[in-house]
Amino acid sequence: MKKKLGILLLTALALFSCAKKQEPIVISPEDYHGSVDKVTEVMIHDIFSPPVASRIYAYPNVAAYEILALKGDGYNSLQGQVTDLPQIPEPENRENVNFDLAALIAHIDMNKRLIFSEDRIEAYRDSLYGIWEEMNAPEFEASKAFGLKVAGHIAAWMDKDNYKQTRTMPKFTVDSDEPSRWQPTPPAYMDGIEPHWSKIRPFVIDSAAQFKPAPPPPFSMEEDSDFYKEVKEVYDISNEITSKGDESEEIEIAQFWDCNPYVSVTRGHLMFATKKITPGAHWIGITKIASRKTDSDLAKTIYAYTKTSIAIADAFISCWDEKYRSNLIRPETLINEHIDDSWEPVLQTPPFPEYTSGHSVVSGAAATALTSIFGDNFAFDDDTEIPYGLPVRSFKSFAAAADEAAISRMYGGIHYRAAVEIGVNQGRSLGKFVVDHLDMN
């Protein structure tokens, strides 16, 4: 009886919906922010390292952007501007396709391919699909078919970026006989992350080594050497700011920009991981803030995400190239060995070589990209870290935020001065190159 009733209801619904007027589906910038936020959330859950996370942001945005460019709102395709990017196909029947919707669908589909917990993206997707289906089934179906087709093309291009091949390449070799060489750090003593990231195909830059920075000061633990002075400076700054207590500005800055996706914590006998967004994700968050503040339309929003995420992805390739070239040891290892065996950095040392600072390079590049989109002296309140229990910080410009992100790594006790100062410039030069070479609008 119950079953029968159900069928009746369904039939009634179907009749009702058939009878309903089809409304056009409108995709707002907020819809796109929603999808970006979703992939960020899943990335945190699944745990991706910062370089891998940058790749996960870039490809879905490119997929969405290319659809947008095809729509012809004044944005130019990246084909010919981004390495080996093929032309995406035209939809079979252009009139039936809602390009905005297709762009969002492609974005979601690419996200699903890139993360692990597909069910989480699927649940999000299906709830949207349900709404769109109801609003305008024909428009939805056509746009979906096109969006997925484009996603397939972008994915085929993505699969040739050497990511899979780098999985089976040798690990970083730990060799403590070489005193300057990076060693795994407490407490998790993880393997060096992504030692072959420089072999990933970049988007815009010619090669991973194009923005090769000057080498760090020559390694020496002689007290009058430049290198030793930098080690000692990290130790001294750390002592100075920790003596001021957790409320000190410097510690607040360090924690605000921590952006470590996996911090291993021990309390008593309990171990767990504190998971946060990555440096790239923080700048993706700033992109959202700027888009909203400027009331950017969907096209500009996608443009902003795409340009910024490309700059970030290339910044990681460039930075990782240098990290595993100089293979420099972290302050924590040296300070524990030579200065103070009980010293702990304010932030947990991330598991890869020190030089240059990833956050500095990425922040330099991202800020440059954002400045090119939203202009210099763009003041904003950065609330990206609120979900992780951190406060809002205000900046007068993207560049100022990047400078703070860079210096935060010294306050955090995880980088020497050279890595942040040279690193942020490395990122800016790279960012400028990306901005100069991309003719997007």
Next chain:
Amino acid sequence: MIVVFVLFFCAISCQKKSEKQFKKLSSKDTEIDFVNLLSETPDLNILNYLYYYNGAGVVAADFNNDSLIDLYFIGNQVADELFLNKGGLTFKKVTLQAQIENINGWTTGATHVDINHDGLLDIYVCKVGNYKHLDDANLLYINQGVDKNGVPIFKEDAASYGLDFSGFSTQAAFFDYDLDGDLDLYLMNHSVYPNRTYGKGKQREKVDKLSGDVLFENQNGKFVDISSQAGIFQGKSGYGLGLSVSDINNDGFPDIYVGNDFFENDYLYINQKDGTFKEVISLDNNKLGHTTHFSMGNDIADINNDGLMDIISLDMLPEDLETYKTSGLEYGFPIYQQYLRNGYSPQYMQNTLHVNLGNERFAEIAHLSGVAATEWSWGALLADFDNDGKKDVFVSNGIKGATNDMDFINFISNDNLQRRIEQGMSHADMPLIEEIPKKKIHNYFFKNNGQLTFSDVTELWADKETSFSNGCVYADLDNDGDLDLVVNNVDHEAFVMENMGNSNNSISVKFKGAQNNTFGIGAKIVAYTDSLKISQENFVTKGYLSAVPPIMHLGLGKDSIIDSLKVIWPSGKIQTQYNLPAGKRIVFDESTASIHQQPEHLSINPHFKILDSLVDFVHSEKPTLDFDREPLVPFANSNEGPDISVADINNDGLDDFFISGAKAQNSALYIQQEDGSFISHQTGLFDKHATNEDTSHVFFDANGDEYIDLLVVSGGNEFKGGNPLQPRLYLNKKGILHPDSQQFKNIEVNASKVLATDFDNDGDQDILIASDQEPGQYGKTSRQYFLENDGSGNFMDNTQSVIPEIEFIGNVKDVISTDLDSNGYMDLVVVGHWMSVSIFLNDGGQLKLQKNNGLKDTQGWWNTVVACDIDDDGDLDLICGNWGQNTKFKASKEKPITLYSADFDDNGSKEPLITYYHKNSETPFASKDELVKQMPYLNKTHLSYKDFAKASLQELFGQKQLEQSEKKSIVELASVYFKNDGKGNFTKHELPKMAQASPIYDIAAEDLNNDGYPDLLIVGNNYEISTQLGRLDAFHGLTLDNNTHGGFNVAKASGFEISGAIRTLKKIMIAGKPAYIVGRNNDSPIFLIKNQ
């Protein structure tokens, strides 16, 4: 009438037979209702005291001298309780009457001692003080004698004795360390500091007054801290959880074993007889090899009845596969090496069973013996529960909060929990702790089968009830001649388990010691019966935080008479009683003991004398890169050297030798002098090829000029090709070697072995070069080479025409040539990894793979083969060295170890996927973390560790993919000898268990005892293996005596005592005496001169 009676009796005994060994008694009957109840509070919980779930102890002793063993239970948070034994396995709680009032703070372990030698046992209780709000000191309850109701009255007076230590105490042991007649105290404490970094091992040398261990010397009733002068480590890196005392080296002076949790080594303190101890694990990591990593309880007793005390230490290796795969594991190999270099000894997550070989050397054989994995374990008891004369094992385990669950660490511990912890917990937050996974597990019983193996008899001996069990003791509570068990449980009533007995005999022994050691602590007994020799020591701190009665219980099996029972008192006095009937309870009184006797010395004349190295050569490996390059492999293939070749190269009648260097190390030639010394010869010659990792070489006359030439091959999985893989021929011109530039030019081979023999009886030496793999492609079959000599030293690759089937026979590790079928032509025996033992018979024209010879399904990880006539029947038998049986791997034809090579992730390179069987399920060997680094797609389908652990191999990798893989397998891991029936059929026989304790790398067959039968000298060990397998270091030189009827016995005290990762054993004459040179990987060679 009689018939009826007999029938009736039978009915009872038959019924009894079906009963289990142990019966858990109800608290309604025993009146033991003790529960170690934990109540988490914001002040004290697992988040701010790391040992909150470690449980508490129990003390079994007769406190009122009524010959019934009473029980004192420790409560961590709840009050301790004393139960008097009323007989008949009923008890009465008398805590209040006894005036025991330990109701505050946090209590851990306890032991008993007659501190004032009044014949009444006192109780020493360990507590945590000086930590957060906990401010207690340790307690000494001094027994004042019984009141009118027979209840002993106690008075706390630790302070008078200087024993009111207030720090982080775990457990204490009273014993006479300096043999001055009174009892001193080792107080084991535990660190409470978070172990964020492993830091330097050296930090153990610093002193931390709260967490460091303390040795107190009893100076006329005052206990004085003499830790520093006695050489005791007192650092804050010591997380002491397990404590045992034993005279490990049978020198009459008690030694100490301390099990430390986390990064810190365990400590084995050998008493130096001068008031000091020497800690041997930190001094020499060869002696014990590896130890437990997360050490919990331990126990020491003689498990193989050889008169030497063996050590068991517990860890947390899960037996259950799903638990194993969802738990945190050791660091990977490269990072683990880093940790070792910081000053630590090798430790692995597994229970360890160190069989004492004498001379302070031990073979760790927990996997071989079957006791390695018992989940999250606390208390170990070695005791003869079935009275068969052999010590069995009881393990208590379970934890209320398993904090190493990888899903909890990575996914479950949500932001909410984290932030609450950061902000300080309140009462309302306590339920959050409930989210930590619980591991309620049954306790384990293992029956000693003899021959160093144990069987898990948990279900046969007891009802399998899960619990959080910690402190445990054995004692004959009902004086019926068998050992009952008492277990203290978290959040559950203590278990009192009655031993239901059997028809075996037993005897118990009590001690009445001299004045200040009234209970004879440290006395040792040796009992001889018809079939048994049982040795036991009277140390009472046992069973994790607990103490057993000062009474020895000896199972005698079917023997009803003890021929002799000797007591050696700590004073050195000895007394013996003869012809004691079983069932007796004997008391030995030291005052009637005879004066000191010299302990017996074994008067065996060892076969060998070890010389200091006669050369300055030290084989030196670069850090192994195999696990960086191929993280999925189970062991490295880059630690193959050194090889040693012996010949007289200058025709002066003296043996010279060549030893190969590792990558970036010169190989070296040593010329013997008249006096038996060696000098390095032509050092410059080998510089040029220092890069090569030389793996094998052979002296032979290549060109028939009567001078012995040298052919060196290289490999070691270090180089992909080029110069370092080319064989090198050195031609000998009147004692000087000259590199040849003509031969072997076109060959590049990752070689494992080179052999020279005249295969075609044409008077010149032909060459066989074996290869064990393609460099960097684990398990891939590489090509073998047969090179025929034209008589003047020109070599032709004639593999295809002479031995075609050998070309891709497998991953060859060793080849020997010998005439197996006595047809006058040299045959070949080939062994290697992932391949069967293979024989190639030489018919004068060709060598053909022998079929139907009984060796078909013998795929193993074979490293070496030797041919000799074991049984003196006129044909050659084969002795083959394999991986052994001392790891978690087992292999059979039905349940093989399998190597699937395929490009699982479609990235153009093949991954070596190795699987093994755990019970009935085939499972990948590599951890999830390693697998997903190589194949991230696995995370798409199996992100959580639990999903991964539950998934079948097919679910993980796809049935089709697995089927299409290139497969190799292992079906035999034991080292064996194949008996030749003279007609070309070989029958497999396993070498003795002790020969299975480690991989065998070389075997020398020689008649050591001149009985006409070859005996065996066996060497091996492998240190470069996955940290999931530990370190295979149990061999310290093994001598097997031929029993003259086709088998072998392990020889004792042969003098063949060598530790390290040994690769080769070569005969040489030194100064006219037969000798061996032993080549050790990454170490100096050892020289052994044969005693004649």
